[in-house]
Amino acid sequence: MMKKIYVVIGTRAQFIKVAPMLRMMLDQNMKYELIFTAQHQETIDEILKVYRLPKPDKVLYKYTEANTRFRFARWFLNIFFKVIFQSKKYLPEKGYVLTHGDTFTAWLAALMGKLAGCKVCHLESGLRSYNIFKPFPEEISRLITFTLSDVYFCPNAWAVNNLKKFKGEKINMKENPMYDGVVYAIKNPSKKTFPFQKKKYAIVSIHRYENIFSSRFTEEILPQLKEISRSIHLVFTLHPTTRERLKSLNLYKKLEKDKNIELHERFDFLDWIRVCNESEFVITDGGSNQEELSYLGVPTILFRTETERKEGLGENIVLSELKPGIINNFVENYKKYKRPFKTTKISPSQTVINYLKKYRLNRADY
Numbered sequence: 001m002m003k004k005i006y007v008v009i010g011t012r013a014q015f016i017k018v019a020p021m022l023r024m025m026l027d028q029n030m031k032y033e034l035i036f037t038a039q040h041q042e043t044i045d046e047i048l049k050v051y052r053l054p055k056p057d058k059v060l061y062k063y064t065e066a067n068t069r070f071r072f073a074r075w076f077l078n079i080f081f082k083v084i085f086q087s088k089k090y091l092p093e094k095g096y097v098l099t100h101g102d103t104f105t106a107w108l109a110a111l112m113g114k115l116a117g118c119k120v121c122h123l124e125s126g127l128r129s130y131n132i133f134k135p136f137p138e139e140i141s142r143l144i145t146f147t148l149s150d151v152y153f154c155p156n157a158w159a160v161n162n163l164k165k166f167k168g169e170k171i172n173m174k175e176n177p178m179y180d181g182v183v184y185a186i187k188n189p190s191k192k193t194f195p196f197q198k199k200k201y202a203i204v205s206i207h208r209y210e211n212i213f214s215s216r217f218t219e220e221i222l223p224q225l226k227e228i229s230r231s232i233h234l235v236f237t238l239h240p241t242t243r244e245r246l247k248s249l250n251l252y253k254k255l256e257k258d259k260n261i262e263l264h265e266r267f268d269f270l271d272w273i274r275v276c277n278e279s280e281f282v283i284t285d286g287g288s289n290q291e292e293l294s295y296l297g298v299p300t301i302l303f304r305t306e307t308e309r310k311e312g313l314g315e316n317i318v319l320s321e322l323k324p325g326i327i328n329n330f331v332e333n334y335k336k337y338k339r340p341f342k343t344t345k346i347s348p349s350q351t352v353i354n355y356l357k358k359y360r361l362n363r364a365d366y
Contacts, residue, residue: 004095005032010039010105013288015047016269018100020180021349023051033057037079037105041065046268067240083112091116102138110148124177125152126159129308136210153352173348178291180349185273192271196262202232203276205284207239220322228331229260236263281334297339301330315339
C-alpha cells in the first residue's frame with residue numbers, strides 16, 4: 001500500500017522552492033496532496049501557472065494576507081487551532097508530511113503531521129545561526145521543526161552536522177532546493193521587459209522582521225539606500241509586509257517621489273530571476289535571495305548582521321554586518337564579485353523524490 005504524501009506550504013518562498021519538486025512528481029506519476037496555510041497569498045497563482053500545477057487541495061486560511069502584525073496574529077491563531085484540534089481532518093491518512101524551511105508554517109505543518117501520526121520530512125533542514133534572536137523568529141522556528149521531524153533533507157554537509165543531536169534520518173541533498181527553481185527560470189526566461197532596464201540598475205529587497213520592524217530600518221538601512229542611489233538607480237522590490245511598513249511610517253509617498261529609488265511591486269518569479277541576473281548588483285536581506293543569487297553569480301550584499309546560510313559567501317555574496325565601510329567598499333568594487341552561473345547535475349528535488357519512491361511503498365514503520 002502506497003503511503004500518502006502531503007506537502008504543506010504557506011509562503012511564497014516556500015512555494016518557489018517546492019514547486020519544481022511538485023512538477024517533477026507529477027511528471028513521474030507521483031500523487032501528492034498540497035495543503036496551503038496561506039501565510040502569504042500574493043502571487044501564489046503565478047507560481048502555479050509557471051510550473052503548470054493544480055491549485056492546492058486544501059486551503060486553511062481564506063482571509064487577508066498576514067502582512068501586518070495584527071493580521072499575522074489572526075492568521076497564526078486560526079492555523080494553530082486547526083493544527084491542535086483538526087490535524088486528522090486535514091491529514092486523514094497516515095503518510096509523509098513534507099514541510100519546508102524556517103517559517104511559522106514549517107513548524108506548524110510538522111506539528112500537524114506528528115499529531116496526525118505521519119512521518120515528518122523537513123526540506124532545507126539543518127540551517128543554524130546558533131543565536132535564538134538572530135534571525136528572529138526563524139531560528140526558533142527551525143529548532144521546533146527539527147524536534148518534530150523524522151527525516152531531514154539538508155542542503156550540505158555543514159547542515160547535516162548541525163543536526164547530530166536530533167534523532168532521525170539525515171540526507172545530504174548537496175544543493176539547496178532553490179537550485180532547481182533557478183535552473184527552470186534560466187531555461188524558461190521571462191520575455192517581459194521593464195523601463196528601468198534601459199539603464200544600469202541595482203535591485204533592492206528588504207523584508208526581514210528584524211530589519212523592517214526595528215529602528216535600524218529608518219536609522220541605518222534607508223539612509224544607506226539613499227546614499228547608494230546617488231551612484232546607481234535602485235529598484236526597490238516591495239514585499240507586502242515592507243510596503244505596509246513604509247506606509248505605516250509615512251515613508252511610502254516620500255520614497256515614491258525619489259527619482260533615484262524606484263518602488264516596484266514584487267516581481268513574478270521568472271521576471272525576478274531575469275531582472276536580478278541582468279542587474280549590476282543586488283541588495284537584500286532574504287535567505288532565499290542569497291541562495292538564488294549564489295547560483296546566478298550576481299554580485300550581492302546582504303543587509304544583515306549575520307546569515308545562517310553558506311551559499312555564495314566568499315564568492316559573489318558579501319555579508320555587510322550593516323557596517324558602512326563594508327557596504328561602501330562593495331558598491332565601489334561590486335564588479336569583482338561577479339561569478340558565472342553555477343552548473344551541476346545534482347537535483348535536490350529529485351533526491352527527495354527518490355527517497356519517497358524507495359520508502360513509501362509498504363513501509364509500516366510509524
